[in-house]
Amino acid sequence: MENGFPTASIETLQKRALILAAIRSFFWERKVLEVETPVLSQYGTVDLHIDSFAVESGFDQIQRYLHTSPEFAMKRLLAAGSGSIYQICHCFRDGEKSRLHNHEFTMLEWYRTGFSYIELIREVDDLVRMILGPKTEYMDTECITYQVMFNTYLGINPFSATIEQLQNCASQNGINISFDSMGDDRDDWLNLLLSHVIEPQLGKGKLTFVMDYPASQAALSRISPYDPNVAERFELYLEGVEIANGFQELCDPQEQEQRFIEEQKKRIENGKMDIPYDKNFIKAINHGLPECSGVALGVDRLVMFALGLGGIEEVMPFTAYVS
């Protein structure tokens, strides 16, 4: 961009604005409240695989972090009795850049009090169909569990396969990676197989929701009351690309804090920046987070598909490379 012009065309930006307006009216009609929460916080995510930008103030020398999602602040609002809420905001993730990643991107995140994650899947389906428009008329919605997905595409059981079986499966599928570097973390192996072999085949000409992840990949979702091996989490895929990630939200404050402490330990073991987990969030959910489901959706990717474009830089005015 030698001339300083945007990476997206003005015409695309006009269509993007219409999509944002449609999202807002979707939630207006459903009486979901639009909120805005701070982008800068003295706490950050302790997720091992998400890196925050740290920002130091010249006035109080306090290090703060740009949020990687508005989750904690929005749950504080839920605990304070906000009812169902949504937010459209920029999120920041250090080191993420590719055709489908930018270190700053637009997230649509919403929470529905009293909704199960199954009910929320239906609402995500409604919203995405509305944005993609008439082309979805002949598109099916498919819901598969994580276990059925691995069995269908790779013929293995992700809950019981041994490391050796996962290694063999990777080799048979032409993945060329050093086994030493992978170690014996089952989730890393599952993610390797998922990202290399399965994901490219998901959501081909349809909306594919994957649900019921291994408990070890629960993130902030609730463990199923019916099966302790399963987390009530879902993802939406379109044409091999992840569009949204949702949870039946974990409401138990003790379990939540325990997960933070364990994740923080892993960050330190892996030589990652030591970030304090959100104490205000823990305080708030100690008062009681109402039963709810929540989902985060990548707006840039959805706009990309709605307009039939091939990369998120085509729907963003200025990507990290030119900002």
Place this chain on the structure above:
Amino acid sequence: MANYSTNEFKNGLKILVDGDPFSIVENEVVKPGKGQAFNRIKVKNLRTGKVIERTYKSGESVEAADVMELELQYLYNDGEFWHFMDTDSFEQVAAPQSAVADVEKLLKEQEMCTVTLFNGVPLTVELPNFVNLAVTDTDPGLKGDTAQGGLKPATLETGAVVRVPLFIEIGEVLKIDTRTTEYVSRVKD
């Protein structure tokens, strides 16, 4: 030994894979919704030219390949090694047959070549796209036949045999495309 983080991956970066030097030709980051991200790359083996796929955990560090590209002048072949010289520093390097195999039959003394060094030893030698070489042997041409038409074999001063038009005679200098080893034109004095 220098290392690169996967964050530094970009096309053209030279890395070591299983001890061999490779050049990155494609770099794709794949990241499942939550969890470990991976750099899925396509790399070209600088020795064989073969392209393979390879995956690294994002954040991992990978050994850099000590690879250098130099413009050197070809001097002579001593029967075992092909000797090249830097025309500024007059430093010389000796290339094994494996490095010149692809260009050996078009390699003429004094020619400037692109020599890729791996750990200081020539790995590959590339010629300019076009070189001028004299014909040392070919059947006599048909008098007056300068029109389009048949081809005949001609041996060049470096040993290569190329298909040339019937009117070409011994002693003439030809322009040769080194990428295809094909005749392009006659070189007028």
